[in-house]
Amino acid sequence: MPVVNPCSTGSRTRWTRIGRLWWVLAAGLITVGLLLAVSQRGELRRALELLTHVSPAKALVALVCQAGCLACLAGLQQWLLAVGGVRVSLAAMGRLVAANAMAGALPGGAAFGTAWLYREFRRRGADRALTAGVLAASGVFSALALVVVIVLGVLLAGTRGPGMTLLWALAILALLALAGLIVLRSPAVRKALGRRWERIAARHEGLGSAGRATRDLIAHARTVRPGLRPWLTLAALALLNWLLDAACLLASLWALGLPVPWSGLLLAFALVQIPVSARITPGGLGIAEASLTGLLVVYGLHPGQAFAATLLYRIFSYWLLEPIGGACWLVTALERKR
Helix, strand or coil: CCCCCCHHHHHHHHHHHHHHHHHHHHHHHHHHHHHHHHHHHHHHHHHHHHHHHCCCCHHHHHHHHHHHHHHCCCCHHHHHHHCCCCCCCHHHHHHHHHHHHHHHHHHHHHHHHHHHHHHHHHHCCCHHHHHHHHHHHHHHHHHHHHHHHHHHHCCCCCCCCCHHHHHHHHHHHHHHHHHHHHCCCCCCCCCCCHHHHHHHHHHHHHHHHHHHHHHHHHHHHHHCCCCCCCHHHHHHHHHHHHHHHHHHHHHHHCCCEEEEEHHHHHHHHHHHHHHHHHHCCCCHCCHHHHHHHHHHHHCCCCCHHHHHHHHHHHHHHCCCCHHHHHHHHHHHHHHHHH
């Protein structure tokens, strides 16, 4: 996975375009937010009143859940690095994960965060292949765990909201996956797909190197830690990462003294993570708030209650991470200088 070089002319132009797009999106979101605030003054007042009555003890539970969420992600990447022979303490990995979370507020945050993590892993002794493999494998495990959370949410939600539509969509995808596995049993099909992948990898160097690095990492992991149990540990860490994040949303409702929409809470949380993970806007700003509020309303909360719960959850899961991530980034930068 190539590192972005901000000093090159092409990269500088790209970062300038990303910055302009970020400011356009930010201005649009602020405008839409102001219009909504004016049109929904009563619900906004209700939400602000609820936020002034947050239980500190219950809010602490939400903070603990969010800290556990970051610890699981740090443990996942620590395990993958250890397979490649690079030992990083959980505390140091936690600082890297927290500092990387700060990149979500920057223009082009996803690319910036990936490039920064790449450099930090390399500085700690990981070679190019291992670093690319760790970043790719952790992303794959996280994405698969999110799919599992969506499936669980659909089963809990039943026919309410978008649950039934998603259930049909997941059933169709499962049938297509089964048909694909049957087709892949043909050597001719595998050979044709291999040739196609080689052409794509040759055209996109970063994609090809990430694919090779991931395969090398998995092969090495099988040699160092054979069997299924180590992979179950990784899957559990990735799944627990999302579930603790969902528990933070649950604790936010609890801290506000609001009724919990048990049937749709997990599905509402999981669906919001898709646009947030895509980084359409910095940190999913605006998109996360609007979509989560709307889904909580669908599953039974009043608009003011849903908006208050969403704001409190975003404070714990996003806004508090920004100063903490900045402090972790500063500590890492000072360590690098020493």
